[in-house]
Amino acid sequence: MDIGRFPKLPVRIRWQADHQAPCSAFPSCWQDIGRGQTGSDDSPRFYKKWKLDWMDRGCCWMDEYISCLGARGFEMSRPLLMSFIAKSVCVGVHVCVCVLLCLEVKRAGSIPTFTRLRAGRKGLEPIDGNVSGAWPWRMRSRRAAACAAAAVIVSRRLKVRSQKCTARKILLEFQEACYTPLARLRQVVDAMAVEMHAGLVSEGGSKLKMLPTYIDRLPDGHERGLYYAVDLGGTNFRVLRVQLGGLEGRVIKQEYEEVAIPPELMLGTSEQLFDFIAKELVSFVAREGQDFRLHAGQNREIGFTFSFPVKQTAVNSGTLLQWTKGFKVNDAVGEDVVAALQRGIERRGYKMRIAALVNDTVGTLAGGRYWNNDVMIGVILGTGTNACYVERAEAVSKWAGDIPKSGEMVINMEWGNFWSSHLPRTYVDESLDNESLNPGEYGFEKMISGMYLGDCVRRVLVRMAQEACIFGTPVPHKLLEAFSLMTPDMSKMHHDDSSDLKVVAEVLKRVYGIQNTTVGIRKIVVAVCDTVCQRGARLAAAGIVGILKKIGRDGSAANGVIKRNTFEQSDMNGFHDEVPVHYTSGGRTVVAMDGGLYEHYTKFRNYMQEAVVELLGEGSKNVVIELSKDGSGIGAALLAASHAEYVIS
Numbered sequence: 001m002d003i004g005r006f007p008k009l010p011v012r013i014r015w016q017a018d019h020q021a022p023c024s025a026f027p028s029c030w031q032d033i034g035r036g037q038t039g040s041d042d043s044p045r046f047y048k049k050w051k052l053d054w055m056d057r058g059c060c061w062m063d064e065y066i067s068c069l070g071a072r073g074f075e076m077s078r079p080l081l082m083s084f085i086a087k088s089v090c091v092g093v094h095v096c097v098c099v100l101l102c103l104e105v106k107r108a109g110s111i112p113t114f115t116r117l118r119a120g121r122k123g124l125e126p127i128d129g130n131v132s133g134a135w136p137w138r139m140r141s142r143r144a145a146a147c148a149a150a151a152v153i154v155s156r157r158l159k160v161r162s163q164k165c166t167a168r169k170i171l172l173e174f175q176e177a178c179y180t181p182l183a184r185l186r187q188v189v190d191a192m193a194v195e196m197h198a199g200l201v202s203e204g205g206s207k208l209k210m211l212p213t214y215i216d217r218l219p220d221g222h223e224r225g226l227y228y229a230v231d232l233g234g235t236n237f238r239v240l241r242v243q244l245g246g247l248e249g250r251v252i253k254q255e256y257e258e259v260a261i262p263p264e265l266m267l268g269t270s271e272q273l274f275d276f277i278a279k280e281l282v283s284f285v286a287r288e289g290q291d292f293r294l295h296a297g298q299n300r301e302i303g304f305t306f307s308f309p310v311k312q313t314a315v316n317s318g319t320l321l322q323w324t325k326g327f328k329v330n331d332a333v334g335e336d337v338v339a340a341l342q343r344g345i346e347r348r349g350y351k352m353r354i355a356a357l358v359n360d361t362v363g364t365l366a367g368g369r370y371w372n373n374d375v376m377i378g379v380i381l382g383t384g385t386n387a388c389y390v391e392r393a394e395a396v397s398k399w400a401g402d403i404p405k406s407g408e409m410v411i412n413m414e415w416g417n418f419w420s421s422h423l424p425r426t427y428v429d430e431s432l433d434n435e436s437l438n439p440g441e442y443g444f445e446k447m448i449s450g451m452y453l454g455d456c457v458r459r460v461l462v463r464m465a466q467e468a469c470i471f472g473t474p475v476p477h478k479l480l481e482a483f484s485l486m487t488p489d490m491s492k493m494h495h496d497d498s499s500d501l502k503v504v505a506e507v508l509k510r511v512y513g514i515q516n517t518t519v520g521i522r523k524i525v526v527a528v529c530d531t532v533c534q535r536g537a538r539l540a541a542a543g544i545v546g547i548l549k550k551i552g553r554d555g556s557a558a559n560g561v562i563k564r565n566t567f568e569q570s571d572m573n574g575f576h577d578e579v580p581v582h583y584t585s586g587g588r589t590v591v592a593m594d595g596g597l598y599e600h601y602t603k604f605r606n607y608m609q610e611a612v613v614e615l616l617g618e619g620s621k622n623v624v625i626e627l628s629k630d631g632s633g634i635g636a637a638l639l640a641a642s643h644a645e646y647v648i649s
């Protein structure tokens with residue numbers, strides 16, 4: 001006997017040999033076999049003997065197991081089986097033995113024993129005297145092999161099924177926590193309207209900042225000349241120039257360039273960041289073609305889209321309140337961002353004037369209004385999320401300045417920071433918030449926007465991987481890394497309509513190195529994407545309807561001038577401001593929308609539109625959500641034109 005190739009004595013058997021039967025409840029045959037064995041003997045003779053013994057032992061075990069099964073049932077016999085077979089295959093073996101037994105009972109009319117098998121192979125008389133006739137060995141060995149193979153397959157299936165069961169439980173629990181039925185959405189709508197009022201009344205009156213933008217006139221098509229925009233806000237930075245030709249010419253020509261923001265600048269110093277912007281801007285201007293011409297005497301005027309919360313002190317100045325979306329340039333907080341950029345431009349020896357500081361929502365609103373008078377609201381659903389709208393200046397109680405001639409003021413809501421107890425918050429949101437760069441802030445944004453949706457999905461998958469081992473053990477390292485699942489990948493998986501979900505498999509493999517997922521597990525992954533996407537989209541819809549409600553355009557009141565409810569008098573369902581007649585001409589309201597999430601994530605867009613219709617009912621016919629692609633850049637240039645120092649008539 002070649003000892004080298006002989007399998008090692010299993011630890012369990014050594015233990016049994018040394019200690020006799022581990023449990024007195026086990027049948028006597030077990031104890032008999034264990035007795036007298038010396039586990040410390042490593043000689044070839046011992047192994048030969050052990051091998052033979054082991055085979056006898058195996059047959060006896062199976063016999064004992066089968067008789068125990070018949071006499072005591074599965075519950076009682078399982079510990080016996082588990083004591084000599086790994087737990088993971090035990091259930092599979094059990095099932096197969098049951099099936100085999102049934103077949104044999106049917107065939108032979110009696111319960112077979114495995115001891116017979118062993119006896120038959122050695123050519124001996126069967127050792128349990130009551131056997132009627134020997135079975136051909138070949139048949140038996142084939143049957144035994146089939147039984148073993150089936151055991152492995154069945155046990156694998158059972159294992160996968162139990163993983164799936166646990167994963168499904170986690171999914172169901174998460175779906176329940178994210179559930180946004182109509183009644184809940186209505187509560188969010190009302191809470192949004194209430195918070196909008198509160199934010200307009202006093203500084204800090206609400207988590208909604210409701211920032212006056214000093215924009216009291218929006219572009220109307222009369223603008224002429226060459227204007228520029230710089231746009232800092234998400235993962236990309238953009239510079240743009242546009243030649244405007246008044247009502248007849250409108251946008252004669254425009255050009256833009258986009259560069260990715262080096263990640264180190266998002267966490268560096270203010271000077272580095274604004275220097276980078278200035279550098280890109282002046283090199284863009286330096287490469288200007290002949291088609292773009294400044295009017296004689298005209299200075300270069302810029303609209304600066306800065307998509308972070310800023311407390312404006314004029315149309316072209318404002319201090320940064322805080323960073324969002326993964327930026328953390330600490331020394332810029334509290335700084336006038338226009339002055340910082342102006343310094344950067346001057347350091348490079350250029351002379352340009354920043355005519356307007358605008359949030360991207362305001363740029364989108366302005367870009368939309370340029371073409372369509374019914375545009376009242378600007379929304380961004382991209383890396384971050386936010387909304388702005390045209391408010392009656394009188395309604396802005398905290399506004400200390402003069403009431404503008406137009407009687408209007410654009411309000412940057414910073415709705416990303418909206419909070420209400422009606423929002424469906426889960427363990428995922430809590431952990432994401434705790435580990436974010438701005439804990440405790442921008443909770444609404446963290447449930448809705450592109451920067452966070454992928455990570456919400458990842459966090460649920462981590463739980464499934466840890467508790468249900470759906471991706472094997474150990475949990476893939478990369479899966480534990482925050483923000484490793486980007487929303488575009490989540491969207492790809494969510495939109496996978498192949499029968500075997502091969503896109504899901506591809507993304508899991510590419511991003512996490514996870515291979516061999518079953519279709520069942522992939523379906524669960526898709527369901528997680530769907531839950532996170534649907535919740536975000538429906539909450540965004542509730543936000544939009546909340547604004548419509550605040551300005552009296554949700555269709556729940558008669559068209560035209562409506563008696564205004566004050567904050568104190570109104571009940572939760574009665575918020576409508578008095579609406580100037582010209583706002584409601586035609587009764588149509590357009591929401592100008594921009595952002596990659598809305599543009600590229602079709603299911604998100606569809607869920608959102610469905611929820612708006614659900615919430616508004618018939619009134620939804622008067623509300624149009626229009627994609628204003630890259631509207632924020634051109635909108636900022638248009639605002640630079642309408643607030644320019646040098647007005648070309």
Ligand code: BGC
Pocket residue numbers: 233306307308309324325359360361380382383384385386387414416445
């Ligand atoms: C910012 C907003 C911005 C929005 C969309 C948020 O994180 O706070 O100012 O409008 O993202 O870019």
